[in-house]
Amino acid sequence: MTDPKLSRRAMLGISAGGVAVASVAHAVSKAGGSKATGGPFPKDFVWGVATASYQVEGAAAEDGKGQSVWDVFCKRKGVIFDGNTGDVACDHYHRFKEDVALMKALGAKSYRFSISWPRVLPNGIGASNPKGLDFYSRLIDELGTSGIEPFCTIFHWDYPQALYKKGGWLNRDSADWFAEYTSLLADKFSDRVKVWATMNEPQCFIGLALLEGVHAPGDKLKIPEYLTAAHNAMRAHAKSVQVLRARARDAKGTRVGYVLAAQITQPASDKPEDVEAARAAIFSVPYKGEWNNAWWTDPVVLGKYPEDGLALFGAEMPKFKSSDLDEMKQPLDYLGLNIYKADTYKRGANGKPEQIPTPPGYPRSGADWQPITPGCMYWGPRYFYDRYNLPMMITENGLATRDQVFLDGKVHDPQRIDFMHRYLAELGRAIKDGIPVTGYYAWSLLDNFEWADGYKQRFGLVYVDFDNQRRVPKDSFDWFKKVIASNGRALTDRSALPFTKVTPG
Ligand code: GBH
Numbered sequence: 001m002t003d004p005k006l007s008r009r010a011m012l013g014i015s016a017g018g019v020a021v022a023s024v025a026h027a028v029s030k031a032g033g034s035k036a037t038g039g040p041f042p043k044d045f046v047w048g049v050a051t052a053s054y055q056v057e058g059a060a061a062e063d064g065k066g067q068s069v070w071d072v073f074c075k076r077k078g079v080i081f082d083g084n085t086g087d088v089a090c091d092h093y094h095r096f097k098e099d100v101a102l103m104k105a106l107g108a109k110s111y112r113f114s115i116s117w118p119r120v121l122p123n124g125i126g127a128s129n130p131k132g133l134d135f136y137s138r139l140i141d142e143l144g145t146s147g148i149e150p151f152c153t154i155f156h157w158d159y160p161q162a163l164y165k166k167g168g169w170l171n172r173d174s175a176d177w178f179a180e181y182t183s184l185l186a187d188k189f190s191d192r193v194k195v196w197a198t199m200n201e202p203q204c205f206i207g208l209a210l211l212e213g214v215h216a217p218g219d220k221l222k223i224p225e226y227l228t229a230a231h232n233a234m235r236a237h238a239k240s241v242q243v244l245r246a247r248a249r250d251a252k253g254t255r256v257g258y259v260l261a262a263q264i265t266q267p268a269s270d271k272p273e274d275v276e277a278a279r280a281a282i283f284s285v286p287y288k289g290e291w292n293n294a295w296w297t298d299p300v301v302l303g304k305y306p307e308d309g310l311a312l313f314g315a316e317m318p319k320f321k322s323s324d325l326d327e328m329k330q331p332l333d334y335l336g337l338n339i340y341k342a343d344t345y346k347r348g349a350n351g352k353p354e355q356i357p358t359p360p361g362y363p364r365s366g367a368d369w370q371p372i373t374p375g376c377m378y379w380g381p382r383y384f385y386d387r388y389n390l391p392m393m394i395t396e397n398g399l400a401t402r403d404q405v406f407l408d409g410k411v412h413d414p415q416r417i418d419f420m421h422r423y424l425a426e427l428g429r430a431i432k433d434g435i436p437v438t439g440y441y442a443w444s445l446l447d448n449f450e451w452a453d454g455y456k457q458r459f460g461l462v463y464v465d466f467d468n469q470r471r472v473p474k475d476s477f478d479w480f481k482k483v484i485a486s487n488g489r490a491l492t493d494r495s496a497l498p499f500t501k502v503t504p505g
Pocket of ligand 1: 052055200201204261291338340369396443450459
């Protein structure tokens with residue numbers, strides 16, 4: 001057999017079960033395998049679905065909402081696929097009851113949603129907007145009566161335009177603005193919301209937005225400014241954690257975390273040198289851009305910037321107050337990993353990690369950036385646990401497919417079923433090996449506004465007809481429902497689900 005074939009097998013994770021794992025010593029945590037459920041997923045495992053405010057809500061200028069940087073950016077020519085905007089999106093603002101009913105039908109245990117900062121604080125700070133607050137209050141109540149646990153992401157990219165005009169993340173006060181915003185949410189919602197994420201994917205709202213200029217507000221800052229913005233965002237995160245600890249109604253029962261665009265690597269083989277090569281790669285800062293993990297995680301969890309990154313940026317690294325790093329490091333209850341794919345590494349001839357490209361024709365989702373690499377759900381949590389020693393949740397996982405309503409009136413998405421089956425099998429394997437992952441949130445409940453890709457990419461378990469807002473649960477919805485109902489057992493019980501081939505032969 002030729003090399004590409006071998007790496008194809010390794011990348012696709014068809015070696016599932018065969019990879020040696022004994023070399024890493026893990027205390028088998030509470031979240032480890034549970035006999036009682038007959039599968040790897042513990043009985044209190046949280047199966048959920050996720051969305052984000054700007055991607056689903058619509059009602060962009062309604063009921064006193066202020067503008068976000070996305071409202072402004074989307075009106076620029078040529079920046080969004082087909083000139084799409086989130087003005088209406090899935091109209092979740094008006095249809096949230098129907099959407100919560102869908103979650104209930106799915107059997108979802110939790111809904112991860114985000115709050116639009118300018119909807120509740122039109123100017124970012126100062127006077128709050130009662131109607132905006134009321135929307136989230138009604139949503140949270142609807143979840144409550146449906147038995148679905150609300151999981152609130154405080155910030156998922158729709159930054160107030162008014163604060164952007166004051167310098168946004170470049171302004172040192174931005175951390176205090178974020179703390180003020182968090183205080184408002186804690187006071188209004190912490191009686192009912194116990195699970196919080198401060199922010200979603202700083203790599204994107206700093207890197208894509210302020211360095212590459214492909215997300216709102218579309219700036220291309222110089223490296224020192226980019227690093228300042230990143231630094232202030234992490235300071236904001238830490239202040240937000242402190243505010244929640246101090247002000248949440250039930251501080252003890254409150255769980256606060258931080259969500260990363262986790263950039264996962266996987267080893268090309270189970271050889272220890274490849275396992276270590278992929279580990280070195282996953283925590284390296286290889287270039288002056290946003291796609292790495294350690295720059296965004298070490299400060300907030302370990303209280304320091306990674307050495308290789310500091311060496312890389314050299315004189316471009318701004319001088320910050322020495323107390324900042326201590327303040328940035330606040331105890332977290334979990335780390336949220338958004339996981340979509342892995343890059344594959346082996347130990348190269350020079351002893352350094354060497355990336356193995358995907359073989360020609362390798363399986364890919366409808367998004368060009370996403371090869372189908374189930375091993376990311378095993379290796380990602382495992383490497384992150386080894387370094388940061390925190391419980392984790394998979395706060396997003398999913399894929400885009402080019403869905404349509406078929407002649408039979410249904411939306412068939414076998415690729416999503418196969419993808420989720422493979423990925424969840426690998427997650428189960430991580431949990432079985434003692435990696436404490438306590439929940440999994442499918443991205444996404446609904447097809448929605450996929451940022452610069454507009455409505456081109458469909459990530460939902462539910463198809464949305466954007467002409468009339470009709471929702472059509474896809475085949476994957478029914479499939480995931482069985483997975484949830486069986487607490488993941490259906491993944492291995494062939495009689496419960498259409499057979500998906502995940503083992504060789
Ligand atoms: C998440 O971001 C977001 O949280 C969510 O809002 C979004 O809808 C969802 O994923 C689906 O995209 O990997 O270098 O080729 C995902 C992070 C970062 C994934 C940029 C795609 C493309 C650049 N995204 N990445 S690269």
